[in-house]
Amino acid sequence: MRLPRLSRILATLAATTLAALGAVAVDSAPASAAVRNVCYNTSQAGPFATYANQAAAIWNNYTNNINMAQCGSNLMIYYTYGGGSYAQVSSLGNGRVVIDYYQAQQYSPLRIMTHEIGHILGLPDNYNGNCAILMSGGSAGTSCTNPYPSSTEAAQVDRNFGFAARSAATPRVFTGSWPAPATVGAQR
Ligand SMILES: [Zn+2]
Numbered sequence: 001m002r003l004p005r006l007s008r009i010l011a012t013l014a015a016t017t018l019a020a021l022g023a024v025a026v027d028s029a030p031a032s033a034a035v036r037n038v039c040y041n042t043s044q045a046g047p048f049a050t051y052a053n054q055a056a057a058i059w060n061n062y063t064n065n066i067n068m069a070q071c072g073s074n075l076m077i078y079y080t081y082g083g084g085s086y087a088q089v090s091s092l093g094n095g096r097v098v099i100d101y102y103q104a105q106q107y108s109p110l111r112i113m114t115h116e117i118g119h120i121l122g123l124p125d126n127y128n129g130n131c132a133i134l135m136s137g138g139s140a141g142t143s144c145t146n147p148y149p150s151s152t153e154a155a156q157v158d159r160n161f162g163f164a165a166r167s168a169a170t171p172r173v174f175t176g177s178w179p180a181p182a183t184v185g186a187q188r
Helices: 005-020 046-062 109-120 134-140 151-160
Strands: 036-041 066-069 075-080 086-091 094-100 172-174
Touching (some): 036 046, 046 075, 094 109
């Protein structure tokens, strides 16, 4: 149950005051009750670890109900050479993201990373060619470097991780979001 905004502000003020007085801060703010950690692991991400961190910061900034941090291995970040970037969702907030090194030389690596993590957060593809839409992926072309979710996409993630719906992401593999670079001979 959500408290009215003023009550939450007062609760935050109270917690801040208690902390200032040296009291033990208890995380009892209602607004944080729905926040769910999405723990990602960049140990296998190679040169894309930095992009994973940037993408996590973006998702944290644009959403209220998730907190991405390097606190575990719910989400493993890998990279590979050829075959296309993809996200393998095992359940909402869990799975793996694989970044195609070659693809990331054509398309914005940060946009690819944020997009693929979007799948882990329960978003489907939306190949409408609109660069303002993160889940339009490669349909927006190589010139599109926008790594930010639209307000609609961010709100959908918050709903996915809200109290009501926890099953938005069913086991699935998302492939083909980014057309294969022309320079790569192998097709898939
Ligand atoms: Zn996709």
